[in-house]
């Protein structure tokens with residue numbers, strides 16, 4: 001049988017400059033559908049910038065120049081005709097520190113569907129409930145939906161942030177070091193959650209923790225100074241790296 005290429009995002013010779021700083025250099029990367037791809041590499045190598053280029057979050061920064069193509073399915077997301085609001089609904093983002101809004105738990109999750117035009121109370125109730133169920137938070141918050149989201153623990157707030165992204169019905173979920181502010185138990189919860197999400201969504205995670213990449217991802221791309229040095233199935237990258245620089249990094253010789 002012919003091999004089916006289930007690629008959700010295809011990055012084709014992407015270059016990005018912040019003013020005269022050449023931050024992403026000729027990036028080529030295929031991101032498989034309904035799997036977890038980890039971006040690893042030392043601090044400052046361009047992981048967050050690459051992640052943000054997948055829903056054009058860098059566009060809002062001054063002095064940014066992007067060349068190359070990023071295809072979501074077959075659509076070039078850098079084409080002039082792309083509607084950025086729609087793009088960011090399809091490709092949602094979760095940040096390093098949970099950024100729960102200082103409003104109720106309910107409204108944190110209902111915010112996005114409201115923006116996208118849902119106003120019917122029962123429909124919103126259902127979206128809020130199913131999104132919270134999806135991230136395993138429903139039982140803990142069902143009886144305090146009107147309480148401030150800031151009353152939750154940091155780990156719960158990060159789950160809430162993921163629920164908020166899910167409420168927009170995305171196809172891709174980007175997570176930028178989502179566990180770096182969390183304790184080990186909450187980290188484990190988020191990793192288990194990512195595993196579940198990968199059956200329905202394409203997940204891309206930036207992590208500085210090689211243990212996390214090795215545990216929690218299906219594919220890994222190793223970056224160094226704006227370039228992708230090596231990419232492939234996580235098991236291969238971690239057990240049989242082809243490039244000496246990858247080997248040095250994963251064995252802890254630098255970074």
Ligand SMILES: Nc1ncnc2c1ncn2[C@@H]1O[C@H](COP(=O)(O)OP(=O)(O)O)[C@@H](O)[C@H]1O
Nearest residue numbers: 018021023042043044045046047048049050061
């Ligand atoms: N908003 C920005 N403005 C200018 N330069 C930036 C900005 N964000 C990141 N950079 C630069 O881009 C490079 C890559 O940064 P980043 O993508 O944050 O790396 P990583 O996430 O791997 O630590 C660094 O040299 C950093 O200084």
Ligand SMILES: [Mg+2]
Nearest residue numbers: 047048049206
């Ligand atoms: Mg970063």
